[in-house]
Amino acid sequence: MFNRNKFMAQIIMSGKSMSDIANMLAINKVTLYRKINGKSEFNRSEICKLCECLNIKDVKDIFFDKQLT
Incomplete structure (x- = not known):
């Protein structure tokens, strides 16, 4: 199961924005x-x-x- 909290922490630690992540994946925010x-x-x-x-x-x-299951 997807761990949202760990994922969000990883984004914060990377210094990237949600827009950066969406663009990198070529998907909409x-x-x-x-x-x-x-x-x-x-x-x-x-x-x-x-x-x-x-x-x-x-x-x-x-x-x-x-x-999480």
């Missing part, structure tokens, strides 16, 4: 917020881009957090 809020899911290529852009070391910590 509204679409990004829907994904962050669980209305839709990040696809595999988006997860790969986010891990690279936000320096996410362990994809499971954010995108597949078992503690």
